[in-house]
Amino acid sequence: xxxxxxxxxxxIPVWKPYVAPLDLAEASAEQLEALKITPSNTKVSDYVLxxxxxxETLKHRSPxxxxxMYNRGGLSRAEREIGAVGASIVNRCIYCAAVHASRYNQxxxxxxxxxxxxxxxxxxxxxxxxKAILTFxxxxxxxxxxxxxxxxxxxxxxxxxxxxxxxxxxxxxLFGWANRLMxxxxxxxxx
Amino acid sequence: xxxxxxxxxxxxxxxxxxxxxxxxxxxxxxxxLTQQTHDGALTPENPGGLSHAERAALAWRIAKINDHKAxxxxxxxMLEKAGAPDNAARLADIWFDGGSDLRTKALIRHVDLVAHAxxxxxxxxxxxxxxxxxxxADIVRLSELVAFVSYQIRxxxxxxxxxxxx
Numbered sequence: 001x002x003x004x005x006x007x008x009x010x011x012i013p014v015w016k017p018y019v020a021p022l023d024l025a026e027a028s029a030e031q032l033e034a035l036k037i038t039p040s041n042t043k044v045s046d047y048v049l050x051x052x053x054x055x056e057t058l059k060h061r062s063p064x065x066x067x068x069m070y071n072r073g074g075l076s077r078a079e080r081e082i083g084a085v086g087a088s089i090v091n092r093c094i095y096c097a098a099v100h101a102s103r104y105n106q107x108x109x110x111x112x113x114x115x116x117x118x119x120x121x122x123x124x125x126x127x128x129x130x131k132a133i134l135t136f137x138x139x140x141x142x143x144x145x146x147x148x149x150x151x152x153x154x155x156x157x158x159x160x161x162x163x164x165x166x167x168x169x170x171x172x173x174l175f176g177w178a179n180r181l182m183x184x185x186x187x188x189x190x191x
Numbered sequence: 192x193x194x195x196x197x198x199x200x201x202x203x204x205x206x207x208x209x210x211x212x213x214x215x216x217x218x219x220x221x222x223x224l225t226q227q228t229h230d231g232a233l234t235p236e237n238p239g240g241l242s243h244a245e246r247a248a249l250a251w252r253i254a255k256i257n258d259h260k261a262x263x264x265x266x267x268x269m270l271e272k273a274g275a276p277d278n279a280a281r282l283a284d285i286w287f288d289g290g291s292d293l294r295t296k297a298l299i300r301h302v303d304l305v306a307h308a309x310x311x312x313x314x315x316x317x318x319x320x321x322x323x324x325x326x327x328a329d330i331v332r333l334s335e336l337v338a339f340v341s342y343q344i345r346x347x348x349x350x351x352x353x354x355x356x357x
Binding site for chain 1: 221224228235236237257305306310316327328331332348350355
């Protein structure tokens with residue numbers, strides 16, 4: 001018996017696609033290359049196998065994703081996760097929110113910030129720097145984007161350097177992309 | 192595609208040699224990968240069931256939904272370059288819902304939903320595409336197009352705000 005998860009959580013659900021994942025037996029050489037499939041590595045998630053139907057974006061998307069979230073310097077990894085969480089709340093991607101909220105908790109060894117954000121959104125009572133980051137991420141994620149000069153000024157006021165602001169723009173925007181795949185092409189379930 | 196060498200740099204007004212350009216250069220790898228994904232989403236070698244013209248027209252539609260004039264102009268120019276056949280060009284008309292053509296109607300409905308309110312999407316929305324005869328691989332191609340363009344517009348919008356900091 002499986003249940004669809006509708007509420008924000010830090011327990012990572014299982015992602016179940018609505019479309020058929022690529023059948024590896026029918027994969028092209030280009031798809032196998034993008035999936036980094038080797039005889040010793042045949043484990044690929046359903047999510048990546050779904051995206052492999054569009055190999056010409058997937059082959060750039062994976063390195064891009066890693067660069068945005070894990071590149072050295074700039075915004076801390078934990079604060080990049082807040083950008084991801086802000087976008088995932090706006091787009092209600094339960095799966096992405098769970099993965100990145102739990103990563104924030106692991107990186108900071110703190111659960112209060114995420115609990116406050118899940119409960120109160122941009123009204124969460126959190127450290128001013130985190131609040132400026134969350135507010136900017138939420139507003140940039142709206143459609144049309146709603147972040148303005150005052151939100152940008154608030155980031156500077158909160159002490160973010162330009163390199164950090166750039167990383168926040170990138171991690172937030174990246175989840176405008178990821179949420180639109182994860183949340184629309186499948187659903188989060190518990191088994 | 193020389194004129195597409197860096198869409199974001201052109202739209203966000205990143206002037207070479209400026210302090211702003213120097214900050215963005217710190218993430219040059221991401222900017223380059225963004226451009227490569229743009230080309231993969233808009234002008235793939237194997238477009239599957241979505242032609243280059245249809246992709247440009249739908250991207251133009253997404254730019255309109257995001258109220259981003261510079262991206263509207265960019266994708267309009269790509270549509271012109273793809274020959275702007277009538278049946279593709281009308282996909283960019285925000286007042287056109289697809290009329291009596293089942294496939295066109297399904298494409299437009301889904302692009303509008305995922306661009307504007309992805310949180311509202313459910314399993315039923317994918318079933319509607321499947322019932323309109325759109326193959327699963329093309330559903331993924333369509334989804335990547337909407338998702339990527341939504342990303343690229345947000346990167347540019349954020350950079351435009353950052354540029355004003357001077």
